[in-house]
Amino acid sequence: MQPFLIQLLNGVQLSMLVFLLAVGLTLIFGLMNILNLAHGAFFTMGAYFGLVVANKTGSFWLALLIGPLLPFAAGFVLQFFVLQPLAQRGRSTHLDLALLTFGLLFATAGAVEYIYGSAFHSIVTPDLLKGRVALLGIEYPIYRLFITAVGIAIAIALVLVIDRTLVGATLRAGVDNREMVTALGININVLFALVFGFGSALAGFAGVVSAPVMSIYSSMGIGIVVTTFVVVVVGGLGNLKGSFYASLIVGMTDTFAQAYLPEAELFAIYILLIAVMIFRPQGLFGAVGRVA
Amino acid sequence: MSALEIRNLRKAFGGLQVISDLDLKVPSGQRHAVIGPNGAGKTTLFNIITGWQPPTSGEILIQGIPVQQGRPDLVTRGGLSRSFQKNMLLESVTVLENLRVACQAFDASRHSVFRSCWSFADVVRKAHFAAEQMHLDTVLHRNVNELSYGQKRQLEVAIALCAEPKILLMDEPAAGTSPDERASLIKLINGLSPELTILLVEHDMDVVFAICDIITVLSYGRVLATGTKDQIQSNPQVIEAYLGQHHA
Amino acid sequence: MSADAILSSEEGVGALKRLATPVSRRAYAALFALFAVGLCALPSFVSGYVTTLAVEVMIAGVFASGINLLTGYTGLVSLGQAMFLGFGGYGIAIGTALLGWPLWISAPVTLVVVAAIAAAIGAICTRTRGVEFLLITLAFSQMFYGAAIKLRWTNGSDGMTGIPRPDLSLLGVSADNPTVFYYYVLVVAVLSLLMLWRIVTSPFGSVLVGIRENERRMMSMGYAVANYKIGSFALAAVICAVAGILQSQYTYFVNPDAMSWQMSGEGVLMVIIGGANVILGPFVGAAVFVVVKQALSMITEEYNLFFGIFFMLVVAFFRGGVLGSISTLIGKRK
Numbered sequence: 001m002q003p004f005l006i007q008l009l010n011g012v013q014l015s016m017l018v019f020l021l022a023v024g025l026t027l028i029f030g031l032m033n034i035l036n037l038a039h040g041a042f043f044t045m046g047a048y049f050g051l052v053v054a055n056k057t058g059s060f061w062l063a064l065l066i067g068p069l070l071p072f073a074a075g076f077v078l079q080f081f082v083l084q085p086l087a088q089r090g091r092s093t094h095l096d097l098a099l100l101t102f103g104l105l106f107a108t109a110g111a112v113e114y115i116y117g118s119a120f121h122s123i124v125t126p127d128l129l130k131g132r133v134a135l136l137g138i139e140y141p142i143y144r145l146f147i148t149a150v151g152i153a154i155a156i157a158l159v160l161v162i163d164r165t166l167v168g169a170t171l172r173a174g175v176d177n178r179e180m181v182t183a184l185g186i187n188i189n190v191l192f193a194l195v196f197g198f199g200s201a202l203a204g205f206a207g208v209v210s211a212p213v214m215s216i217y218s219s220m221g222i223g224i225v226v227t228t229f230v231v232v233v234v235g236g237l238g239n240l241k242g243s244f245y246a247s248l249i250v251g252m253t254d255t256f257a258q259a260y261l262p263e264a265e266l267f268a269i270y271i272l273l274i275a276v277m278i279f280r281p282q283g284l285f286g287a288v289g290r291v292a
Numbered sequence: 293m294s295a296l297e298i299r300n301l302r303k304a305f306g307g308l309q310v311i312s313d314l315d316l317k318v319p320s321g322q323r324h325a326v327i328g329p330n331g332a333g334k335t336t337l338f339n340i341i342t343g344w345q346p347p348t349s350g351e352i353l354i355q356g357i358p359v360q361q362g363r364p365d366l367v368t369r370g371g372l373s374r375s376f377q378k379n380m381l382l383e384s385v386t387v388l389e390n391l392r393v394a395c396q397a398f399d400a401s402r403h404s405v406f407r408s409c410w411s412f413a414d415v416v417r418k419a420h421f422a423a424e425q426m427h428l429d430t431v432l433h434r435n436v437n438e439l440s441y442g443q444k445r446q447l448e449v450a451i452a453l454c455a456e457p458k459i460l461l462m463d464e465p466a467a468g469t470s471p472d473e474r475a476s477l478i479k480l481i482n483g484l485s486p487e488l489t490i491l492l493v494e495h496d497m498d499v500v501f502a503i504c505d506i507i508t509v510l511s512y513g514r515v516l517a518t519g520t521k522d523q524i525q526s527n528p529q530v531i532e533a534y535l536g537q538h539h540a
Numbered sequence: 541m542s543a544d545a546i547l548s549s550e551e552g553v554g555a556l557k558r559l560a561t562p563v564s565r566r567a568y569a570a571l572f573a574l575f576a577v578g579l580c581a582l583p584s585f586v587s588g589y590v591t592t593l594a595v596e597v598m599i600a601g602v603f604a605s606g607i608n609l610l611t612g613y614t615g616l617v618s619l620g621q622a623m624f625l626g627f628g629g630y631g632i633a634i635g636t637a638l639l640g641w642p643l644w645i646s647a648p649v650t651l652v653v654v655a656a657i658a659a660a661i662g663a664i665c666t667r668t669r670g671v672e673f674l675l676i677t678l679a680f681s682q683m684f685y686g687a688a689i690k691l692r693w694t695n696g697s698d699g700m701t702g703i704p705r706p707d708l709s710l711l712g713v714s715a716d717n718p719t720v721f722y723y724y725v726l727v728v729a730v731l732s733l734l735m736l737w738r739i740v741t742s743p744f745g746s747v748l749v750g751i752r753e754n755e756r757r758m759m760s761m762g763y764a765v766a767n768y769k770i771g772s773f774a775l776a777a778v779i780c781a782v783a784g785i786l787q788s789q790y791t792y793f794v795n796p797d798a799m800s801w802q803m804s805g806e807g808v809l810m811v812i813i814g815g816a817n818v819i820l821g822p823f824v825g826a827a828v829f830v831v832v833k834q835a836l837s838m839i840t841e842e843y844n845l846f847f848g849i850f851f852m853l854v855v856a857f858f859r860g861g862v863l864g865s866i867s868t869l870i871g872k873r874k
Contacts, residue, residue: 029671035674035675037674082856086856094670094671095670095671095674098674099617099808099812099851099855100852100855102619102805103848103849103850103851103854104848104852105805105848106802106805106844106845106851107845107848107849107851107852108848109844109848110842110843110848111842111845113844114842114845226679226682229675229678230679233675233676233679237671237672266683267683270679270680273679274664277664277665277667277668277676278664281667281668281672342760364759365761365763365765368760368761368762369762373760376757376760380757380760381753381754381757382749382757383754384753385749385753389746392746393746393747393750393758396746396747397762399743401743402743402744402747402763403743403744404742404743405738405739405742405744408741408742409742409743409745412743415743451761454761455761455762
């Protein structure tokens with residue numbers, strides 16, 4: 001059994017990966033009150049597209065950069081051409097739209113299976129990040145540290161953008177009063193679609209980034225998305241900071257359960273979810289978005 | 293013992309003090325209005341009284357018994373029923389069904405899964421009676437979404453009456469009604485049992501003066517004055533707070 | 541009227557009300573009687589394939605009816621009802637295979653256990669609403685799905701076989717005979733339907749509808765709303781478990797796929813198609829669904845893809861379900 005420090009670092013790394021997924025989901029919900037049940041599909045999409053790029057160009061970095069572009073486009077299109085018009089036509093309940101994304105989940109599961117079959121693929125770790133580094137008495141894979149660093153960097157960047165920039169303020173205003181924002185000459189539909197695309201791109205990015213340590217396969221989205229849902233509920237739907245802390249909690253719980261109680265690993269995060277639901281149904285850090 | 297007593301009520305949302313040191317005693321059978329500009333804390337007061345929101349400090353006593361927070365259903369059981377400012381009706385069923393469900397709330401039959409809900413004649417009878425009280429007996433079998441706005445407001449009050457309350461709280465019952473509908477509503481409310489204590493929030497002073505004996509004026513969460521219509525109208529603090537808004 | 545596709549209620553019932561003139565009522569009753577006779581005589585005038593298809597429709601209809609109670613009538617949209625389908629099947633599998641109990645003991649025991657578990661799960665889940673409720677029911681069912689795959693004493697992902705059909709030797713027939721099984725399922729389905737109808741028209745049922753329409757007002761009226769939601773959750777679970785028992789008896793086996801999110805999704809779709817809040821809706825939805833699924837699987841292997849697109853189209857465009865759409869058509873002609 002590996003030393004505690006390695007488990008700790010693994011826990012943080014998993015947390016950051018889950019955070020990348022959770023933040024996209026919670027961003028979309030918090031700003032637009034849409035629960036995208038097909039969020040895992042963008043994770044899968046990013047990974048596969050990154051795989052294609054990596055195979056064609058032989059470069060990991062290009063895959064990382066270009067991979068998320070496909071889920072970005074898909075997310076943008078979905079929001080702008082499907083979800084937004086339906087919401088405006090009077091089918092405004094978020095429940096309807098959530099169910100719609102559930103249908104999308106089916107469709108994407110089928111589509112990926114159809115295009116790629118059930119084989120397992122992988123992307124090779126780039127040379128720059130290969131190997132291990134000596135850290136506090138243990139040796140730890142550099143790539144995993146990279147994932148952790150990227151996750152934290154994105155977290156900080158997001159908080160800064162949403163709280164401190166004009167774009168963030170416009171977004172927050174748009175959720176509160178879209179007519180007003182539109183009257184100010186801002187195309188709120190495009191803005192929302194961009195956010196949706198961005199949240200989906202984050203999921204896709206997580207897909208590419210995780211490829212060297214996890215396999216790429218057709219149902220990879222499903223496994224991690226339930227963990228993501230748990231994080232989002234525990235952190236409070238729509239609460240960005242909450243999802244960061246919740247990612248840490250869930251990631252650590254999962255890693256340590258896997259290490260010390262392998263039989264109970266599956267249940268560890270569900271028990272966490274149940275406990276939170278019993279004692280604080282609005283999430284540990286409070287829900288910010290409107291619940292349908 | 294007053295029907296409704298509020299002691300030292302305070303409510304703050306974070307740093308914003310919405311209600312401060314509010315004391316109110318409403319004796320049984322009184323028709324009492326609470327008025328004040330928007331933001332004075334009237335709806336918050338109602339939410340606290342009916343258990344939808346907890347006070348920061350202070351006590352609410354209904355017929356001498358303290359209100360248990362977070363349990364609006366128990367507040368209704370305790371004899372205090374409320375009608376809402378925005379219609380809170382069961383939209384896709386009939387008027388009669390709305391009333392029947394409301395009258396069923398304290399009937400032992402409400403747990404039953406073995407018989408048709410219409411076989412409980414007592415409850416149905418009470419529903420019919422409530423409809424008559426609020427002149428809704430002609431539209432009993434219409435769906436709620438087919439009613440006029442004024443009729444919906446009547447139903448809103450009728451549902452609150454089904455709980456056979458000792459105290460009736462009405463949150464702007466005349467909101468959005470036409471003059472005819474308003475007159476009708478006033479007549480119906482005045483026709484209710486004189487033993488019923490009524491606490492009313494209203495902006496429309498016609499309605500207030502037509503129904504209520506005693507008026508409490510709220511401003512920024514504090515009681516400015518309590519008294520009869522004449523007392524209030526000649527109170528300098530009230531005039532100052534209401535400059536320009538006073539009913540001429 | 542609520543804008544939700546699956547919560548739009550009155551179009552279906554409204555259509556029936558509009559048929560209330562004496563002539564139409566008689567015509568409607570005659571049609572219904574004809575249909576009932578047809579159902580009873582079905583196996584004698586159609587092929588074995590159609591009979592088994594009818595069995596699948598009825599089982600799916602019972603499952604969808606359970607979902608309808610929770611979703612259509614109480615307004616709680618759950619994406620996890622398949623877990624109770626699985627509980628039903630696994631319940632009798634464990635009872636008969638592992639504990640050696642006869643079916644007439646393991647079936648009722650299963651339903652009682654399901655009710656208890658559902659009450660516990662419901663007590664937790666109903667603390668949330670709307671999309672959060674959706675998520676948490678999904679999470680619960682995924683948890684049980686994972687457990688079913690992992691647990692060794694229920695054979696993990698291989699599932700359990702040898703599920704017994706009811707012993708009808710007292711009646712001189714064998715339930716292994718497809719025709720006999722059809723009648724068994726028909727009886728159970730009709731009984732379930734009657735039970736559901738009774739629940740929905742009872743005082744308890746009227747409270748559920750009220751909760752769907754305006755939960756806050758119901759609390760204001762004096763109802764302890766939380767208890768009713770839990771009750772609805774538990775009853776719906778039991779009905780889904782009955783379907784699970786039938787399903788496992790139909791195929792003689794049960795495996796974790798019965799508890800998958802796909803299964804939950806299929807059930808919700810059936811309710812939407814057939815019209816939520818209408819008693820027969822789930823069966824109509826089940827019929828449409830099973831037939832379309834059969835047709836699709838003959839054309840293509842990519843069932844999930846087309847199913848997903850179909851699901852999205854239905855949610856986007858079907859207001860009030862098939863029955864609702866029909867009644868709108870009738871209404872327009874008048």
